[in-house]
Amino acid sequence: MTFTTDSTIFTFEGKLLKLTHDSKETKTPMNVNIYLPKGYDSASDKSIPVLLYLSGLTCTPNNASEKAYWQPQADKYGFAVVFPDTSPRGANIAGEDDSWDFGTGAGFYVDATTENYKSNYKMYSYIHSELQTLLQEEFKSLNFDNISITGHSMGGYGALSGFLQNPGKYKSVSAFSPISNPVKAPWGKKAFAGYLGDNKEDWSQYDPTELIVKYEGPADATILIHVGKADPFYFRDAQLLPENLVEASKDSKFKDKVELHLVEGYDHSYYFVSSFVAQHAAHHAKYLGITP
């Protein structure tokens, strides 16, 4: 068995599985949670669409599993939700655990190229390729060819960049308080310098605001983004910069197709994310071809 099931949790009308498996990309064991919705039938080939949810800094697969409330939405529409981890854990790299916004819990969904990190911090290849291949082999009734992507904060950036880097792979993308222009944000600069080195061209290949201009793939789906106006990472720290993405999109295939909702009063927490999950679920269901 590729996956070990640490627990099978009955919740809402489906089951949440907490899995671990060995990754060739990260060369570590990896944790991943998956929600199999109401009506899940392991004997039915490739019948169930998938939503990939990428989490933010410091998170494990459990934060969103407990607090985002995707489960009732997944039951309503009949999609599975995959909650990957945010980095390898226990790679034993010097300095890996020194800060909360770099290293463990902060893999930034890139394939690292710097000396210390390049052996293990292959989160881009892990998330967009290896993990999905392994899950497809194990869960044959899920359809990883009918998949959308979303995420929160660092994971919102990961969703946007992953969508734009893989034209046609994901049916739709959305994001909650995404780091939209990481090459200009403190978190992004620190992570990209640490994982990719000093060459800014290497950074650009992961930056949603730079990627959207060059994007040549299908642009049927609008890009749905919510950001709380009371989010200090937005209004105080300039970590998110969603307006930069909107501005860049005006000269892109997504002209008039980035739906940025700046919502009064909401913060950066899961109290905010859970508030808008129903809207994001409806968005993805539409492009996954699901009618509830």
Place this chain on the structure above:
Amino acid sequence: MTFTTDSTIFTFEGKLLKLTHDSKETKTPMNVNIYLPKGYDSASDKSIPVLLYLSGLTCTPNNASEKAYWQPQADKYGFAVVFPDTSPRGANIAGEDDSWDFGTGAGFYVDATTENYKSNYKMYSYIHSELQTLLQEEFKSLNFDNISITGHSMGGYGALSGFLQNPGKYKSVSAFSPISNPVKAPWGKKAFAGYLGDNKEDWSQYDPTELIVKYEGPADATILIHVGKADPFYFRDAQLLPENLVEASKDSKFKDKVELHLVEGYDHSYYFVSSFVAQHAAHHAKYLGITP
């Protein structure tokens, strides 16, 4: 101001307030969260019904606020939700912090009479009287005369016992995995001995299974209970004993009115609680006279 607002969190279509205040009953500062639903209007006198949610062992007001998913239900029906703490904190009683199931985080919703605890552990009077009086004075549009009660585990016991001890006060009661017969359960025996001493008659006044037989008040509302069959505190440890309550109810005013749902596969966690919150919300809304 009686209450200090530590934070005001926009979530779903309402606001969650994290409050602290001094309690005369516990002689400590107390934490309480309150969710003011969509449409809350502070100028509208006593218009909004209240649901009191009592939490389980080790919990603060935040666990259920983050994980139980009451907010969208409160928005749907238009009731406020009050999330009290589970004990005084920082009373500085010797031994108070020695175990997770007694003392801090484990007040068991009784008025303690034992020497060490009687000055501070007045959670019965705090929950059913003082807290409600103070909140009514501060939030004039809430109607604490139109209130129902629910809770989880120790809080499920607290809801059942509080309902039965105060005939007519609460319009309805429900419980998630309640400690239904604490005088016969390890948790209950430890708590009652520590807070009430060795006189078993003192224990009986808090035991739902003993109280229900003697209950003489209104019995219009059914009592809704969910317990997960995969909950180890139920199937392994005999902490919950909900069948004892059902059995006792046969000779009570609640004959055929205790709706015990033993649900296959579910555990004791908030993954379970959140799964059935919508059903409990509908139950209480009915008896609070709300139509969504």
